[in-house]
Amino acid sequence: MKIGTIRKFSLIDYPGKSSAVIGTQGCNMRCYWCHNGYLIPYDYPPSFQPIEEDDLFHFLEERVNFLDAVVISGGEPTLHDDLLEFCQKIKVLGFYVKLDTNGTKPSMLQDLIDKSLLDYVAMDIKTHAEQYEKLCREKIEVDDILASVNIILTANMPYEFRTTCVKPFVCRENIEDLAKMIRGAKSYYLQKCTEQKNTNRKDFFQALADEELTELKNIAAPYVEMCEIR
Numbered sequence: 190m191k192i193g194t195i196r197k198f199s200l201i202d203y204p205g206k207s208s209a210v211i212g213t214q215g216c217n218m219r220c221y222w223c224h225n226g227y228l229i230p231y232d233y234p235p236s237f238q239p240i241e242e243d244d245l246f247h248f249l250e251e252r253v254n255f256l257d258a259v260v261i262s263g264g265e266p267t268l269h270d271d272l273l274e275f276c277q278k279i280k281v282l283g284f285y286v287k288l289d290t291n292g293t294k295p296s297m298l299q300d301l302i303d304k305s306l307l308d309y310v311a312m313d314i315k316t317h318a319e320q321y322e323k324l325c326r327e328k329i330e331v332d333d334i335l336a337s338v339n340i341i342l343t344a345n346m347p348y349e350f351r352t353t354c355v356k357p358f359v360c361r362e363n364i365e366d367l368a369k370m371i372r373g374a375k376s377y378y379l380q381k382c383t384e385q386k387n388t389n390r391k392d393f394f395q396a397l398a399d400e401e402l403t404e405l406k407n408i409a410a411p412y413v414e415m416c417e418i419r
Contacts, residue, residue, distance in 0.1 A: 190275045191215060192240040193228045193264060197248070198256070203287045203309060204347075206257035209249065213264040214239070218291055219326045220315065221394055222355050222382050228264040229326070242275075249282055258285035258308070267294035276306040287311065292337030293329050302344050310341055310348045316358035317366035324358070338371055349376040350413075354402055356395040364405045368412035377413040379406055 194212035196202075202210050215231035216223075223229060233239050249259065259279050266272055267290055276286050287309040290298065301307050315324055318331045341348045350371045352359055359367065371377060382396035397405070402418050410416040 190242055190269055190271055191233075192242065192245055193233065193237070194225070195240055195245060195248070197252075199260070202260045202262075203258045203285065204349075206285060207255075208258040208260045208285075208287070209252065209256055210260040210262055211245070212262050213266045213269055215268055216263055216265040216291075217268060217293055217327050217329060218265070218315070218324050220324055220353075222353060222396075224383070225262075225264065246278065246282075249279065249284070253282055253284075256284065258287060260287045260289065262289035265291050265293065267297040272297060273300060273304065273306060276301060277304075280306060285309070289313075290337070291315065292334045295333050295336035295340055298337050299340050302340065302346065307346065310344075310346065312337060312341055312348070312350050314338075314350050314352045314367050314370060317363045318370070320358055320363070335370065342371070342374060348374075349378060350374050351378040351380055353380045353382050354397045354405060355382045356397065358394070359397070359405070361401070361404055361408065364408050365412075368409035368416075372412045374413045375415060377409060377416045379409070379416065379418050381418065 191214040192211060193214040196210040199208050199210050202208050212225055212228050214228055214233060216229045219229055227234055279286055285308040288307050289311045292312045321331055352367060379402055381402060406416050406418055
């Protein structure tokens with residue numbers, strides 16, 4: 190597993206549990222507001238000090254009685270062929286496993302769920318279907334996004350969908366289309382965009398004001414069981 194970062198302790202990334210958060214290297218999207226922009230390249234950036242897998246598991250072994258869970262984020266973890274084996278090793282230590290994903294690899298997601306390697310899934314809904322190609326580093330199939338949504342909706346496990354609200358990708362004109370993509374979902378979070386030091390293309394997008402987020406919530410709420418702003 191190509192590991193770019195690890196946050197050793199978090200109380201916000203796995204609902205109700207303390208966790209370590211792992212960021213895998215490489216993503217097939219290029220969201221301009223990404224707060225982990227250094228994890229987008231498939232290769233480690235120059236002078237970057239990667240985290241060896243053995244070192245990571247040594248750390249986790251020392252935290253067995255102190256942490257509840259491991260969150261695997263990125264980058265996009267499902268791009269890594271060894272993700273199943275990686276999750277198995279974490280589960281052997283007794284941790285809950287949460288996956289953060291953009292939903293572009295439904296076959297990997299299905300395998301992880303079928304093998305009971307996940308305890309929680311958070312999937313990002315980036316924008317409505319017609320806009321996805323503007324965010325991607327390479328060609329992806331929107332049908333794969335929709336397949337991942339269906340896998341999560343029909344899996345018997347805790348999950349959430351979430352959208353970072355940034356114009357023009359998320360706005361009052363298309364939020365209803367986004368909500369329809371996950372119609373019937375138990376949990377949908379609209380996330381406020383926070384400017385990061387590595388944010389790029391600030392001329393291209395705009396974060397939404399609080400009153401705009403409230404308007405989007407009111408439009409999306411009828412399509413899901415719970416819609417909240419965070």
